[in-house]
Amino acid sequence: MDKQALETIAQNMVATGKGILAADESSGTIKKRFDTITVESTETNRRDYREMLFSTQDAMANYISGVILFDETIRQQAENGTGLVDIIQNMGCLPGIKVDTGAKDFANHDGEKVTEGLDGLRERLQEYVTLGAKFAKWRAVINIANNDLPTRSCLIANTHALARYAGLCQENGLVPIVEPEVIMDGDHTIERCFEVTAAVLQMLYATLKEQRVHLEGTILKPNMVLSGTQNPNQAGIEQVAEMTLDCLTANVPQTVPGIVFLSGGQSDIDATAHLDAINRLAKARGKTSWKLSFSYGRALQAPVLQTWGGKAENRQAAQDAFTHRAKMNGLATLGQWQGG
Ligand code: 13P
Secondary structure, three states, X not given: OOHHXXXXXXXXXXXXXXXXXXXXXXXXXXXHHHHOOOOOOOHHHHHHHHHHHHOOHHHHHXXXXXXXXXXXXXXXXXXOOOEHHHHHHHOOOEEEEEOOOOEEEOXXXXXXXEEOOOOOHHHHHHHHHHOOOOXXXXXXXXXOEOOOEOOHHHHHHHHHHHHHHHHHHHHOOOEEEEEEEEXXXXXXXXXXXXHHXXXXXXXXXXXXXXXXXXXXXXXXXXXXXXXXXXXXXXXXXXXXXXXXXXXXXXXXXXXXXXXXXXXXXXXXXXXXXHHHHHHHHHHHHOOOOOEEEEEEOHHHHHHHHHHHOOOHHHHHHHHHHHHHHHHXXXXXXXXXXXXX
């Protein structure tokens, strides 16, 4: 394992004022996104949409450190024949790749998922390195339901897989983004989300250490600590920032260089406001060493998709929408967002 090279990549993924564009929607998920703007999910439309995103000079050069791609995208060429990976690199950004094969029903555990994709992973990672990838992503899904879910066995299965994946990534020179997503759906309180997120992070770091993963060469991609979406009592921005930072401070080793939040279904403005408040609070407390940034999918892309609508004539306006959202989130990583 080349620890120094991994650490350099990890630090570049959380370069000051920048964050990650999650554009790794699987075929099923991108179809759902395109359905909302009544665009057919053809290979060409997916290519055109992503080419438009990655060619946005202002956003990519100034506010984005890296892009997570799906298997199809890392192999795709722009209309003029340039590889989409080359477009990303020419903007000064790092290409990354989603390598899990999805969250599947966990046997004997109604309502729970376990993420698959370990079989053959070493060989797939080696190929992705030749295609230009510098980092990878694996997402585990943890559901909250009453006091029953998640089960301890669900946490064991998912954190074990995350650690197996992380070790294989580092063996092959890729920085693993380790993503245990506690899902925000449900009527649970923010306190319950805190408790579950803390349990997940504790088990995750115990397992990563046990499997000898080099934490300085990893990035954590967690959920924020939020009230369940169906809970009528929604915690405000300051409470979310405090409970998220408390949870991370207590459970994430300071040797981890960066924490990049997922948006998880929050609105674009909420995701920016929460990130900004978390960074303001972290600065005021001055106790943590990790960078706190974003790896947003929906919260970066929702306004872009709406503006684009699948029409070539909307390309510039969609790129402007992307630059705006990327800039707002870049400011939020500095705790300097003023709204918008
Ligand atoms: P969202 O920000 O839309 O949650 O997507 C981020 C991601 O990559 C989930 O795996």
